[in-house]
Amino acid sequence: MNPGDPILARVRGATRTFPGRAGPVTALSDVSLDIRAGRLLVVGGPSGGGKSTLLNLIGLLDRPDVGEIEIGGEATGSLGADGLARLRRRVLGHLFQDAGLIPRMSAGANVALPLMYQGVAEGERRERAAKALEDVGLGGRMVSRVEELSGGERHRVGLARALASAPAILVCDEPTASLDAANGETMVRLLREQVAMGRAVVCSSHDPLLLSAADDRATLVHGRLTEGAPP
Numbered sequence: 735m736n737p738g739d740p741i742l743a744r745v746r747g748a749t750r751t752f753p754g755r756a757g758p759v760t761a762l763s764d765v766s767l768d769i770r771a772g773r774l775l776v777v778g779g780p781s782g783g784g785k786s787t788l789l790n791l792i793g794l795l796d797r798p799d800v801g802e803i804e805i806g807g808e809a810t811g812s813l814g815a816d817g818l819a820r821l822r823r824r825v826l827g828h829l830f831q832d833a834g835l836i837p838r839m840s841a842g843a844n845v846a847l848p849l850m851y852q853g854v855a856e857g858e859r860r861e862r863a864a865k866a867l868e869d870v871g872l873g874g875r876m877v878s879r880v881e882e883l884s885g886g887e888r889h890r891v892g893l894a895r896a897l898a899s900a901p902a903i904l905v906c907d908e909p910t911a912s913l914d915a916a917n918g919e920t921m922v923r924l925l926r927e928q929v930a931m932g933r934a935v936v937c938s939s940h941d942p943l944l945l946s947a948a949d950d951r952a953t954l955v956h957g958r959l960t961e962g963a964p965p
Contacts, residue, residue, distance in 0.1 A: 739770035742825075742903050742934045743792055748801035750787050750957075761787040762798070763957045769903060774929045775936045776948035783954040785938035786907055792936060793828055793905040794818045806902065823852050827901030831908045833892035835880045841867060841887075842876040845895040852899060866894035870924055886917030893924060904928055906937040910944055922947050 750762040762784045769775055769792065777785050790796040791803050794810060803810045806825045810818060828834075835844045845863035854862070867873055870890040875883065883891065889909065896904055909925065910918040922944055925935050929949070937944060945951065953960050 741768045743769040744804040746802045748798040769934045772932045773949040775950040777938045777952045779954040784957040827896030827904045829896045829906040833888045841891045862898045866898040870894045904935045910941045
């Protein structure tokens, strides 16, 4: 990890537990790491190791029971739901494992939807959606409905939606998991392009292709960071 790259997010001593049939289950235990601009961080490890839980904390979709998440220089522990939502919209972009698109809507409408919640005017929403789709190689799919898209195209629309708001940090949960080899290579290339633009990209994955493209790696086993570069 290059100490000269600006830190855009910090995880400090994060622990997260969930209720289980036999008692509380610890999904993360005392995890600390930094996320830096212009770097691709891939969090690997076996299924159930805590990868998605960690990404949900970094993406401000969940809170740690213990520890602190700092995003864009702002500690988040004392923020309410509205404050977290504002910070998510301002700093973060999310690519979910299933792309998270809304059926029966066009690709362009899916990409533009988060911009509406940010108060972006309709004309600018269309322009930014068109630009984001062009950037992921789907400039001709603006009016195509989700049902008309292939699996690989849906993932790229999901990426375009994450990028339309120009986030500083892109959080991707298993971005190549359901893709064939060609589409997986395309996704990795697109993510590397975002890194080259200075964004921080953090992904959960056990895909060797994505792991080989990483600038930094961390490995979670039973909720504990066993490899990587804690601060």
